[in-house]
Amino acid sequence: MVPGYREVRQLGAGRTGRVFLATYQQTGAYVAIKYLNATLRRDTEFMDRYRADTHELVEIDDPNVVKLYEYVETQARAAIVMELVDGITLRTLLTEHRRISPEAALAVLKSTLLALGAAHERGVPHRDVKPDNILVQADGTAKLADFGVVVHAEEPGVPAGSPEYMAPELWTQGRAGPPADVYAAACVLFEAARGRPPYRAYKEGENGELDVPALRDEHLVEPVPVEVAPDTLRDLLRRGLAKDPALRYASARQFAAELEEDAVAAYGPDWEKRGRRHLAELATLLALRFPLARTDHAATAASRIRDRMPRVPRLPPHLWVAGATVVAVAISLMMSGGRLPPGPGAILMPPPETQSVQEPTPADATTPGPARSSAAPRRTTAGPTPAPPPRSASPPLPTARRSSAPVPVVHAAGIVQWSGTAGAIQVSAGGTGPVRLRISYTRRDGDAGAARTVRRESRTLRGRTAYTSTVAHDHGGVACGRRAYVGILVMTEPAASNGP
Known part of the structure; x- marks a missing residue:
């Protein structure tokens, strides 16, 4: 339990830890608290890097980034207190609907790229961009979560990350950075519009287990399968998924700028409004899965x-x-x-x-964020956030x-x-x-x-x-x-x- 917060219920659990819905006791504001699992806490290299990242992450105040309020660490646990986004993951949305319209896919990618740009400018790569870490809200806007929280694969010799979205340089050098994030974001665009990642390989059998060595080879040598993607996305995908990092977009913000130009040329100036409306309609159908439901x-x-x-x-x-x-x-x-x-x-x-x-x-x-709190062992906090106004009669x-x-x-x-x-x-x-x-x-x-x-x-x-x-x-x-x-x-x- 993080001091100053009251946990309401568990929202989910995965390879990196468990997430709880909680309220900030001073104001009643909802937050999400993620407890890192024991495997990550024992990884001293990860923990050293993540502590450094959190000092930068708490300073990021961007509408496309899930706001990090505090990082709290004790001998027994490490917890991230962050903005509660009342929505669903892009993974959930794609699982239910398989694919989304090109305009909606571009709208999601634009938000993701702007979030990456804000983090990259502070020297923090995401390291694991994928649909599971993109949250779609009920108004069709999207936010990127879980910066820096990435786990090592279970197979020896495989670098940390999610194999379907890992850039070639991650496989060969384990080098995470902005170019690898750009590549992963392009993979997300492909999957959102096509209904599957650009590269996939599964072991024989019915359990659907990934064939990681085969997937590695596809990322390294297979041509970008742009021919199966919508025409209007092909140029963006061809460059975003380039094998050589130097041939990709120079930055996430440049990718976002060229995306905007291509989208306006293909769909007109209202493309983003229509894309977000489509996302809102799809998210609405799953609104009973929202955290505050x-x-x-x-x-x-x-x-x-x-x-x-x-x-x-x-x-x-x-x-x-x-x-x-x-x-x-x-x-x-x-x-x-x-x-x-x-x-x-x-x-x-x-x-x-x-x-x-x-x-x-x-x-x-x-949901509004908590005001700044004090106390607790090792604690990295964001700057003060205004508390909700008092409950008093209005003039x-x-x-x-x-x-x-x-x-x-x-x-x-x-x-x-x-x-x-x-x-x-x-x-x-x-x-x-x-x-x-x-x-x-x-x-x-x-x-x-x-x-x-x-x-x-x-x-x-x-x-x-x-x-x-x-x-x-x-x-x-x-x-x-x-x-x-x-x-x-x-x-x-x-x-x-x-x-x-």
Whole structure:
């Protein structure tokens, strides 16, 4: 247990360690804590390097990088406290959907390359870029995680890393660095668009075990299989997967810049928006696997619904889906119920204008980081992070200057709570002028077909630069043994900057 944090539950475990959902006790902010496994802790070369890397990693504040808050080490354990990303890995998404559109693959790669660029500029290579370490959020944005956490292969003579994504120089010299990260990122682009890594080799039999020596040879000598990739990606893949590091892109940022040029030329200036929208749609279908999908509130609501509806098949609890400019959240109606208290500094809005209509649904949710903490043996920490505002009554909205304030820039909009019947929307703006919220409540009965809009309302926010607005709607009942999905979709005028 890391001092200052309360662990909620285990999120997962793998070759490098275990990850827990936790809260920072001073503020209640969610974080993820990863405990490195004993094999890594006994590797003195790895530990020396990783300690040095963490001093740089805690200083990186980039939207494409999973933020590292603290590294804590004792004789018994080593733990990384980091930003909780409420989303799924690209690996999970590809396992479920096999491949994604070229625009979506390019959007993921762009985020990954920008994350690598931020780390490389501080002298920290990733060393293990792969879909398992790329997290896709509900708004379609992606973040790169697990910098420097790489394990040695079980076979002798094989360097540390994941064989499907290892550059030729790693196989021959074990030399990790930015060029090897660029190569691995290009492998991810190929797999995202094609449905498999560029090189693969398996041992005979039905267990699907990798044939590592054969895979090594393919990375070293086989031509880049660009002919099976989408036409628009071939030039990027040909250079990104070059055998000679000197023939690859000079840096991750150069790769990202040329990706942008090629994407605009092939798909137009809105390519990234469409790519992120596609990612959001796919992530939405898996939102019950998000870390915050299982909460105490959802469990309580679920038990109340089960009391009212016996014999309904058990479903996973809380489904979050959100996105900005257009923000959406959905939840299985069987598992919904209960009202949410207003969030910090909540502004209770006047009765909204409402109407009924028809229209469908897509997807964000980012968790705030903890404020800086002290104590614990060997501890590397990030700089102070502002704590959430206190829970106090908000002053009444000013009315005298409603017409004089200019229309502000909307920096961000997001659905921060949604139980299926009630929730909260947060908006931050660059001025006190009016921001229009348009809210649609949707419902889809059964697992097929489109969602329909059952109610629409609008409201105007003004007089502040940060708002928390509560929403509520009763979607009605569900026949015994049937399933329905209810959602909320939010649009802002002006459009929010964090929209897809």
